[in-house]
Amino acid sequence: QKEVEQNSGPLSVPEGAIASLNCTYSDRVSQSFFWYRQYSGKSPELIMSIYSNGDKEDGRFTAQLNKASQYVSLLIRDSQPSDSATYLCAVTSGTYKYIFGTGTRLKVLA
């Protein structure tokens, strides 16, 4: 069974701090990796996608991928109370399927 593991949290950080979210996956052949943000009662919203080793930055968000160690992380700089949500990590499994982690709940304290 292919798996994606995330710490369920909650991860609490003060406003303005860096939030670091981590995800490990078991399928060595996974090629595509995604971070989604999900507010309570809403559907997931894509934040970042990353396909190759290294860092990818988009505004306050940085995704980091290390295929050798099978982990992907998301850094949120200058965290805001509006960033408080559950963050889902997803990886592709084969060509058509996506495996989701159970999510990390982030709380940004004002």
Next chain:
Amino acid sequence: DGGITQSPKYLFRKEGQNVTLSCEQNLNHDAMYWYRQDPGQGLRLIYYSQIVNDFQKGDIAEGYSVSREKKESFPLTVTSAQKNPTAFYLCASSIIGNEQFFGPGTRLTVL
């Protein structure tokens, strides 16, 4: 405006009743997916379709059925065989291997 729509937003089902959830996309994506999300849990794959007139079972297909007669549409029927259908249902679409985009979801409750 490109996107994915789901209807209805809320749905109530009586015991023994079949209900159909609608999912439409105008993103020209080939692949479409149905997920179920229970409180505090991750997304579990029900069915997916890579192309019109073809679909595959996901991890929890029992008690559900789908069709894919048009590229834009991928309706999900929750049958009376699904004994615990109360959940948040999410439809998604993608270019194969790339980002999935989600609809707003349908919240199904059994009365």
